[in-house]
Amino acid sequence: MKEEKKLKDTLYSALDLAIIRDGHDARDAFDRSLDLARQLEKLGYERFWLAEHHNMANVGSSATAVLIGHIAGGTQSIRVGSGGIMLPNHAPLMVAEQFGTLASLYPNRIDLGLGRAPGTDQTTARALRRDRMETVEEFPNDLEELQGYFSDENIDGAVRAIPGEGLDVPIYILGSSMSSAVLAAKKGLPYAFASHFAPAQFLSAIRYYKDNFQPSEYLKKPYIVACVNIIAAEEEEEAQKLATSFYQMALGIVRRKSYPLKRPVGSMDGMWSEAEAAAIQQMLACSFIGTPSKIKDELNQFQQVAQVDEIMICSHIYDHADRIKSYELAQSCFS
Structure with a gap:
């Protein structure tokens, strides 16, 4: 009989996008990201990941590897990595060199999470890739090439990643669908699911991954990271108000527009239609908003069903102090 995973025994970590706030610039976002990482390090968070997105007015983490270096250089022990690098946008050799550096x-502090989507719209994807014809279908081949560059066996290869070759850079497969679960299980790699914005296939994907996992030199048993949204405050009303910044950002996604993160408002009434509100609530099904006691109860229920190894927290809150407080309150739920 498999041992049931309890919330108190689950690792907790953070996903950041260096969100740009309305009325502020990217430097402000980078300063806040570094300060947040330092605070989370003190709170015992396992890792701090940054996501690659492009052509979005509210996301500052487009040059993901550069920003990872900034965060790692300003902290001492917390693991720092990508959640993720969108591999079809890059030559595997360059990724190996960057993360090898x-x-x-x-x-022993750098993680390499890899995604197969472009992390942007198709027009921007073409601008990123120029004449390269890479598509998501090439992702498994790109992954194998990248693993080859990191391996000791590539010492006699015609093309070598220096630095990178022979280094232990843990690779995670990121995804929001069954296809990523299939690849992660087949390759025997840890699997991180984007349940914070695409929860529809979450349970079916992680069940497939667990049932079909093939042990590898990298990992002997399945390892699942579930990303969720958490907005916590001492009072329920305060948490719900803080969440309106997050809802406004999600509304931009639904409308296919990108705006800097806006200040919270008293109510979303009149700002979104009934259909938009319903779409956003469905998209954010794996979101936990409220007081610590409420969130802890909901996270316990989530973990009873999902049985994941790690919960990665994403928290889009306008005010920096409120955001740090939210992560602090979220951490208390795991004790």
């Missing part, structure tokens, strides 16, 4: 500078 990071792993050389910050030994």
Whole structure:
């Protein structure tokens, strides 16, 4: 009989996008990201990941590897990585060199989460890739090429990643669908699911991954990271108000527009239609908003069903102090 995973025994970590606030610039976002990482390090968070997105007015983490270096250089022990690098946008050799450099500078602290989507619209994807014809279908081949560059066996290869070769840079497969679960299980790699914005296939994907996992030199048993949204405050009313910044950002996604993160408002009434509100609530099904006691109860229920190894927290809150407080309150739920 498999041992049931309890919330108190679950690792907790953070996903950041260096969100740009309305009325502020990218430097403000980077300063806040670094300060947040330092605070989370003190609170015992396992890792701090940054996501690659492009052509979005509210996301500052487009040059993901550069920002990972900034965060790792300003912290001492917390693991820092990508959630993720969108591999079809990059030559595997360059990813190996970049993360080999990071792993050389910050030994045993760098993670490489890989996604197969472009992290942007198709027009921007074409601008990123120029004449390269890479598609998501090439992702498994790109992954194998990347793993080859990190391996000791590539010492006699015609093309070598220096630095990178022979370094231990843990690779995670990111995804929001069954296809990513299939690949992660087949390759015997840890699997991180984007349940914070695409929860529809979450349970079916992680069940497939667990049932079909093939042990590898990298991992002997399945390892699942579930990303969720958490907005916590001492009072329920305060948490619900803080969440309106998050809802406004989600509304931009539904409308296919990108705006800097806006200040919270008293109510979303009149700002979204009934259909938009319903779509956003469905998209944010794995979101936990409220007081610590309420969130802890809901996270316990989530973990009873999902049985994941790690919960990665994403928290889009306008005010920096409120955001740090939210992560602090979220951490208390795991004790």
